[in-house]
Structure formats: C-alpha cells, structure tokens
Amino acid sequence: MDRKEVETSSSRGHQREKQREQLILAAESRIANSGVASLRARDLAGDIGVALGSIYNLVADLDELILIVGSRTLARLDAALGEAAAAHDASKRDGAIERLIAIAHRYRAFASEHRFLWRALFEFQLAEGREVPDWVSADLKHIFRNIVEPLGTLMPRAQPEQRALMAHTLFCAVHGVVSLGLQGKMVAVPAEIVDTEVERLLRLTCAGLLQEG
Amino acid sequence: MDRKEVETSSSRGHQREKQREQLILAAESRIANSGVASLRARDLAGDIGVALGSIYNLVADLDELILIVGSRTLARLDAALGEAAAAHDASKRDGAIERLIAIAHRYRAFASEHRFLWRALFEFQLAEGREVPDWVSADLKHIFRNIVEPLGTLMPRAQPEQRALMAHTLFCAVHGVVSLGLQGKMVAVPAEIVDTEVERLLRLTCAGLLQEG
DNA sequence: GCGGGCTATGAACGATGTTCAAAATAAGAC
DNA sequence: GTCTTATTTTGAACATCGTTCATAGCCCGC
Known part of the structure; x- marks a missing residue:
C-alpha cells in the first residue's frame, strides 16, 4: 500500500x-x-x-484473445468506413446515396484486404453461456451512425427508430452480398462484381425510398 | 465376380x-x-x-459426414422454398413481388426452425485444399430458379445473366439480414422484425426495379 | 468344418487447450 | 548483503479430440 x-x-x-x-x-x-x-x-x-x-x-484463454483482436479489427473497420463516408455530403440526396455506396464499397474492400481478420469477426462463436462484450455493441452503434445520417436525407418523414432499423437492414444486406460473394461459399464472385452488386442493390433501395416520399 | x-x-x-x-x-x-x-x-x-x-x-472422416448432412439440409430448404414459391403467380407483377417476399419469409422460418442445421451450412469450413462438392452448386442453382422466375416479370428488358446476377444479389442480401439478425451477432433481432426487414428490403428493391421500366 | 479374405475393434498416436505444483525470481526487512 | 516472503514463470501433466492400424473375429464358398 x-x-x-x-x-x-x-x-x-x-x-x-x-x-x-x-x-x-x-x-x-x-x-x-x-x-x-x-x-x-x-x-x-x-x-x-x-x-x-x-x-x-x-x-484468460484464447477466446479472450480472439475477442481483443476482434475489437481492434472493428476499430479499423470503423475508421475505414468513416473515411469513406466523409467524402460525400449526406445532406443532399445524391450525396446521401453516394455515401451509402462509398461505405459499402469500402466495406467490401476492407473484407478483401483483411480477409481473415474480417472473417474472424463473424466466424468466431462465443463459448456457450458467454456473452458478447459491451464494446461490440458500442463500436457497431458508432459504425451505424455513418449509415443513419444519409438515411435522414433519404427518409425525411421517418422516425429515428425507422431509420435505425433501415440502417440495420442495409448493413446486413450489404454484408450478406459481400460475405457470400467473397467467401465463395456458393460461387466465388470477383470483387468487382460484388461491388456492382452492392451498388445496384443500394441504388434500387434508395430509389424505392425516394419514391415513397 | x-x-x-x-x-x-x-x-x-x-x-x-x-x-x-x-x-x-x-x-x-x-x-x-x-x-x-x-x-x-x-x-x-x-x-x-x-x-x-x-x-x-x-x-472418410467427419467432414464428409457434415457435407452429407449439409446436402440433406439443402434439399429440405429447396423443398420449403419451392413450396412457398408455388403459392404465388410469378407472371403478374404483384404476384412476382409476393413470391419473392414469401420465399424470403420461408427462408427466415427455415433458419429459425432448423437453426443448427442451417448454420452448419455456412459455419462449416472445408479443410484447406478440399473443394466444394458439385451438388452444392447444383442444389443452389435449383433454389435460384424460384427467384429468377419472378425477376423475369419484374425485369422484362433484362438479359438472363442480369436476372441471374440480381437473383444472386437478392438471395445474399436476404441471407445477410436473416443471418446477422437471428444469430444475434450484433444485436439479437426477433424473428418478426427480421421478417419485416426482408419484406421492406424486397418491396423497396422491386419498386426500384419497376421504376427502371 | 475349414481356410482365406474382409470387417470390426479399441488401443495407441499426435494435436490441442488448460491447469498446477514446483522452481525461479523479485521485493522488502534488517 | 542476506534472509524471508510473495509473486511469477515454467513446462510436465491432464483431458479431449480426430484419426490410424495391427489384431482378432467373422462369414463365405468349398
């Protein structure tokens, strides 16, 4: 003492x-x-x-180590997506759409560049009974901000919870295309094709959103 | 002899x-x-x-056993999705959209009902160097037929390869929402919310497709 | 019944994550 | 400086795995 x-x-x-x-x-x-x-x-x-x-x-064990590495990966992903987001003005309609596309493309690029680290985020299964640490939710909320903001422009009448849900949906959808595409689980898809897929998906979705008014 | x-x-x-x-x-x-x-x-x-x-x-080893179980799961999934698809007339616009939604909802339900079997399809990593068996591609092509067909109605001017690519994109996107939503990797999402998410995603995408002409 | 090829058996092997008693080391007291 | 005590480091040991293989047993045609 x-x-x-x-x-x-x-x-x-x-x-x-x-x-x-x-x-x-x-x-x-x-x-x-x-x-x-x-x-x-x-x-x-x-x-x-x-x-x-x-x-x-x-x-404590290797699982803790994997979780720590995962948190570092999430931080890098957050930085990369934030950088991509900053390149577009989300307050204008076109800028909002372009930002969403830029984030998605950066996400695909991150997955390509850090293949194993990125996959470790999703492949790792917590041992039975252990809970996801708090920093996961915190980091993800931060990442989602970059998606929610342009949705404010594209969904001007929507409630914040609706925008949050849409941000979740879009993130998961893009993740699905990137994940199954790059992983080659079904058919291996070249990176450029994956980029065109997520861009098409986002443009169509945004067109639908704007049509709603 | x-x-x-x-x-x-x-x-x-x-x-x-x-x-x-x-x-x-x-x-x-x-x-x-x-x-x-x-x-x-x-x-x-x-x-x-x-x-x-x-x-x-x-x-030969446990991997072969897991692959065999996977092929049985894929067959059941194909049957379930085919059944859901048959309930709607894909040759009319509304029917085409409803079919896509029905397939997605059935996919979510299948994932909920056969949680571990469904996850085994994607969690299982082939040992280094081993290749995905042929039946995987074959079964998947069959499943995709149920998606490509309504896309013919929704994308009348598109080439077959464009429709196939869009089918791939939509499947992956819906899979992403279902996978990350149910797995609770980020935030555990109740099944009903996942259903509303995929339905919203598909309606918006279809609206965008129809708007294109 | 009997002999020869096939099959079933479970002990053994090599990895692997994790633990723990013992040794080594560092810290503090005088 | 030396001794005592607390802490840390060590690697042998343990429990589980998937997988292999020499051996024992079985079933068949004859």
Whole structure:
C-alpha cells in the first residue's frame, strides 16, 4: 500500500502489459495470415518467447484473445468506413446515396484486404453461456451512425427508430452480398462484381425510398 | 465376380449402407440439437452401436459426414422454398413481388426452425485444399430458379445473366439480414422484425426495379 | 468344418487447450 | 548483503479430440 509497493506493482504491471500487447499483436498477425481456426497457444508462446503456461497469465484463454483482436479489427473497420463516408455530403440526396455506396464499397474492400481478420469477426462463436462484450455493441452503434445520417436525407418523414432499423437492414444486406460473394461459399464472385452488386442493390433501395416520399 | 460373390457383396454392401444411413441420421440429429461444433466421433459410434474405428469404414472422416448432412439440409430448404414459391403467380407483377417476399419469409422460418442445421451450412469450413462438392452448386442453382422466375416479370428488358446476377444479389442480401439478425451477432433481432426487414428490403428493391421500366 | 479374405475393434498416436505444483525470481526487512 | 516472503514463470501433466492400424473375429464358398 505504501509508495514503494505502488511503484513496484506499477512497474511490474507495465512489464506485464507490454507482454500482453506483444501477445495480442502476435495473435493478430497469426489470425491475419492463417485464419482464426489455426491459432495455437503453443505458437503464440513461441512467438513472444514465453512458456506455454504464461499465456494464461496474460489472458484468460484464447477466446479472450480472439475477442481483443476482434475489437481492434472493428476499430479499423470503423475508421475505414468513416473515411469513406466523409467524402460525400449526406445532406443532399445524391450525396446521401453516394455515401451509402462509398461505405459499402469500402466495406467490401476492407473484407478483401483483411480477409481473415474480417472473417474472424463473424466466424468466431462465443463459448456457450458467454456473452458478447459491451464494446461490440458500442463500436457497431458508432459504425451505424455513418449509415443513419444519409438515411435522414433519404427518409425525411421517418422516425429515428425507422431509420435505425433501415440502417440495420442495409448493413446486413450489404454484408450478406459481400460475405457470400467473397467467401465463395456458393460461387466465388470477383470483387468487382460484388461491388456492382452492392451498388445496384443500394441504388434500387434508395430509389424505392425516394419514391415513397 | 460370379453370381454368389455379387450377391454376397451386395448383401454386405446393403448392411454397410444401412449402417451408413444410421450414421448420417445420428450425425444430423446431433448437429440439429447441439450444433456442428459439438459433433464427436465417439458419440456417433455410441449412437449407432459401433466401435470408434468403424466410423471410418462408413465415411472418410467427419467432414464428409457434415457435407452429407449439409446436402440433406439443402434439399429440405429447396423443398420449403419451392413450396412457398408455388403459392404465388410469378407472371403478374404483384404476384412476382409476393413470391419473392414469401420465399424470403420461408427462408427466415427455415433458419429459425432448423437453426443448427442451417448454420452448419455456412459455419462449416472445408479443410484447406478440399473443394466444394458439385451438388452444392447444383442444389443452389435449383433454389435460384424460384427467384429468377419472378425477376423475369419484374425485369422484362433484362438479359438472363442480369436476372441471374440480381437473383444472386437478392438471395445474399436476404441471407445477410436473416443471418446477422437471428444469430444475434450484433444485436439479437426477433424473428418478426427480421421478417419485416426482408419484406421492406424486397418491396423497396422491386419498386426500384419497376421504376427502371 | 475349414481356410482365406474382409470387417470390426479399441488401443495407441499426435494435436490441442488448460491447469498446477514446483522452481525461479523479485521485493522488502534488517 | 542476506534472509524471508510473495509473486511469477515454467513446462510436465491432464483431458479431449480426430484419426490410424495391427489384431482378432467373422462369414463365405468349398
């Protein structure tokens, strides 16, 4: 409790925190290169030059590590989409539509560039009983802001909840096209075709919205 | 090679085929109840009253078993969607739209009813290097027919490839809404809300299509 | 009944995530 | 500086997996 103890524990804690960050970076690198399914505790221990058991002094288990990497991926995705959104003025009709398309294209590009990290966001299944951490909802709400804003222009009479629901629908729809298209689960679709698909989908939907008045 | 040998091998083969079917049913039951991730070779051996090693006389490995169960799921999905499609006349504009919505609603219902079997279709990742079997593409093409047909009414001037691409886009979009909505990955959405979302999405898209002429 | 090919068996192997008793290390007291 | 104590690091051990394979048993035609 005295000064020396506080200093001590903070210095130790600092060392520990450095190792923890090394571990997170190693995990991120391995996931990015080989996919989340091939993440191995023994590999990570070797990566950061530590014994196998020490991994469990730095994180509770591998699931926590995957969640942390996921939060970093979500943050990068948020930054990328925000950048794409900023390029268009959502207060004008055409700008609003172009922003939605730009976000969708950036989403597709992000999925292509960070294939394994992006897939890890959705492939990872929480162990039974564990709950999605709070930061997931928080980060997603932030991402959705970029979609809700142009919808204000395109759905001027709608209530905020209606716009929020539409933002959710559009995000999920674009995600579906990107996900099934790139993953090649049914048929592998080239990236350019996926881009034309999401653009077509958004233009048609926006046309329908504007027609409603 | 003579008759008796043929009879023999066919009777033995018959027994083998019966065990194989038992194994497939056991796997399907376990996946349906607990998800594909908790499928265990030892459990299956116990289910059909056979030694652990015998599993590998009936199928190459568990991946093959999961693929077989997947093909059965796809067949059921095809039947369900076909039934929903048959309820509407795709040659009239309103009927075409209603058919698309009915198919989407049936898709959502199928996903709800056969949660784990449906998720197994998409969660399962082929082991590195192995290819998607042919029946996947074949079954999917068949499913898509129910979507392409009403698009003929809604996109009268379009080329067949354009209609096929739009069918792909719509399927993926609806899948995205259903998948992310029901799975509760971001926010768990009640089934009824998911239904309203896909219906809204399809009505807006169809309105956009009709507006194009 | 009997001999030869096929099949079923479950012990064994190699991975894997996770735990834990013991060793090593660091901190504090004098 | 040295000793005691608390903390951390270690890697062997454990429990589960999928998968393999030598062996034992069985069924068939003869």
